Amino acid sequence: MESHIGESKETRANDPSSSSLSLCMGSSAADKFSDDPITPIGGFFLQPQMDQIIHCTMGFKNPIDIAAIKSHLKTSLLLSHPRFSSLMVRGPRGLKQWHRTSHVDVDHHVIVVHNPVTASSNFDHEAAVNTYLADLSTSSGLSADKPLWEFHLLMAHNCGVFRIHHALGDGASLMSLFSASFRGAEEEEKLPALGSVGKKKNRVNGEKGWWVLLIGFVGMVWFSLIFVVEFALRSLWVCDRKTEISGGDGVELWPRKLATARFKLQDMKLVKKSVPNATINDVLVGVVSAGLSRYLDHRTPNGLPEGLRITGVVLANLREQHRLQEQSDLMKSNSGSSWGNKFSTFLLPIYYKKSSETEPLEYLRRAKVIMDRKKQSLEAFFSYKIGCILMTYLGAEIATWLLYRIVCNTSFAISNILGPQEEIAVGGNPVTYLRVNTSSLPHALTMHMVSYVERADMQISVAKDIIPDPEFLAKGFEEALLDMKEAAHCETND
Incomplete structure (x- = not known):
């Protein structure tokens, strides 16, 4: 991703x-x-x-x-x-x-x-x-x-x-x-514990349960239609307003800088408990929203319009089982967890809010609303299938051009990968941290987070002629999580 x-x-x-x-x-x-x-x-x-x-x-x-x-x-x-x-x-x-x-x-x-x-x-x-x-x-x-x-x-x-x-x-x-x-550092023969995402249980008991299903189905159809149409428009001409983090055509060839934002998983878990049914991904989106608002406050002293939309591209795993799999599963092409490129993308809108005037947990609440709608829709599934159809029948050049346009018309890319929950080792040498980034995209800003043991590190890659101070941005993300943690602690005490 x-x-x-x-x-x-x-x-x-x-x-x-x-x-x-x-x-x-x-x-x-x-x-x-x-x-x-x-x-x-x-x-x-x-x-x-x-x-x-x-x-x-x-x-x-x-x-x-x-x-x-x-x-x-x-x-x-x-x-x-x-x-x-x-x-x-x-x-x-x-x-x-x-x-x-x-x-x-x-x-x-x-x-x-x-x-x-x-x-x-x-x-x-x-x-x-x-x-x-x-x-x-x-x-x-x-x-x-x-x-x-x-x-x-x-x-x-x-x-x-x-x-x-x-x-x-x-x-x-x-x-x-x-x-x-790379087996666990403590036991070479032991497969490291792997991160997992629990599945929600749907209860259909009586008339109320069926109404819930009906409302959910209508919501899925509605949000899927809206998001798929928007995805198509993004590949043609609809684009974000230019800001201090905007990239564009050819930016993938510009020199890069990297910075690392470090989070404690325990802090993220504590924050997500402050909003009912929130997830780690909701917390991540909230942190990114708060951090980008802080950064834009820093880079644009005259301010930006309140509620300005900044759109990102999210890389989403499409496997039936979201947990990491053992090698035997990876080798099965007919497995729902099989090896390959089984991921898709969806658009993530976040909205600029002046950081000094916004309560920290408000970013998380807004993020949860947006992510719930995205999860309810079939946007990621449709974008994957449409991409496959375009590659098969129109050729790689046209399909690539369309996705390239989507990247050029949005402001950032982000992914979150579940990593080992126990320490791994290479050649008997324990690994102290695990981080991921990719080669450049037309985005001026890409973020890839990986969880490992009790920490999560996010690599922030920027086009340095557009975002010259990624360290400031990384610090803003870290401080945003700490502010949410403090706000969550205060709410718990109240």
């Missing part, structure tokens, strides 16, 4: 991996050892305008042992997965396919960086790693001569960066595979 890699559009257009695809969409890539076609969604991420690489950053507790990490990778479940041991090749009809190789040379995939990264005069490891990631977002692609993944080891910063092409799978797939491949 997401070229973009520093080459000119012309150069990337000539890359053979960017050829258009027009295959029928399956639930995920097939689980064969023979050549498999690249699905339309996978092919979409190979298009020049939307070429995407996922960066998964791991901080290590102990100094990096290169030999131990290579040995772990060679014997891990990661290399047994077909996508991580397959090349992209051109098939008999000229279409791109996954071709399983007989041998993966780990030495060609592990990139060791010995020298420290210079981030600023006030050097620190986090800033240095974020500088490295920002450079990767616009300056370096993945070679088609080997499977489309790499593991960069930043020795001076005790950190590793997995670079995985989005055509291989989405964030939920990759997090599941990592959890299965």
Whole structure:
């Protein structure tokens, strides 16, 4: 949930991996050892305008042992997965396919960086790693001569960066595979506990229950119609008013900066209890709403119109089971939790409110109303199906152009991925933090949050010529959550 890699559009257009695809969409890539076609969604991420690489950053507790990490990778479940041991090749009809190789040379995939990264005069490891990631977002692609993944080891910063092409799978797939491949730090044979989202139980008892179902059905039809029409209009001409965070056509090639906002999951859970039936995602949207309002107050002293709409693109997991899955589930193409790119997008409207005049929990209440309507609708499902139909029958170029227009006509992108709830380890070295970001989009602002153990880190990637101070923005998000926590505590005491 997401070229973009520093080459000119012309150069990337000539890359053979960017050829258009027009295959029928399956639930995920097939689980064969023979050549498999690249699905339309996978092919979409190979298009020049939307070429995407996922960066998964791991901080290590102990100094990096290169030999131990290579040995772990060679014997891990990661290399047994077909996508991580397959090349992209051109098939008999000229279409791109996954071709399983007989041998993966780990030495060609592990990139060791010995020298420290210079981030600023006030050097620190986090800033240095974020500088490295920002450079990767616009300056370096993945070679088609080997499977489309790499593991960069930043020795001076005790950190590793997995670079995985989005055509291989989405964030939920990759997090599941990592959890299965990198066992818990305490017990190597134990699969780490995985985050989960509980399912709501619908009770249909008597006449009242059926009325509730009827009202819910009418609401689903109504909101689906409104949101799908709006989604279509966004792909054509409807766009946000320009603000201090707006991107646009070509911004994916602009230099990037990264900052990290750090949250405690316990704080988010406490805040969500202050509003009945709220979720962690509601809290996240509320935090983003409050943080962006603070940032716009900071950047626009003359103020903005109260209630100004700022629209984001949300990446949503479409799997039947939202929890992370074991490796055996990931390998089943007919599973509801199967491997691949099984996610969609929906539009998220948030509204500017002057931060000094708004009660903190009001942002959460507004976020819950918006998210409830989105969950009640079928917007994400329809956008996924329509995208597949467009890719299949009109070709990748037209489908990509339409989604590119949606990104250009909105103001930000955001995702939230459930991560392991217990500590994982690579080569016996415990992982202290887990973060995700992707290569650049036409948005000037993208946010990707991952929960790991008892914390949640959000990587904030910005076009630095538009948003020169992402650290201020990250601090605003952190303070917004703390303000909500304090307000929730006061309400509880009252």
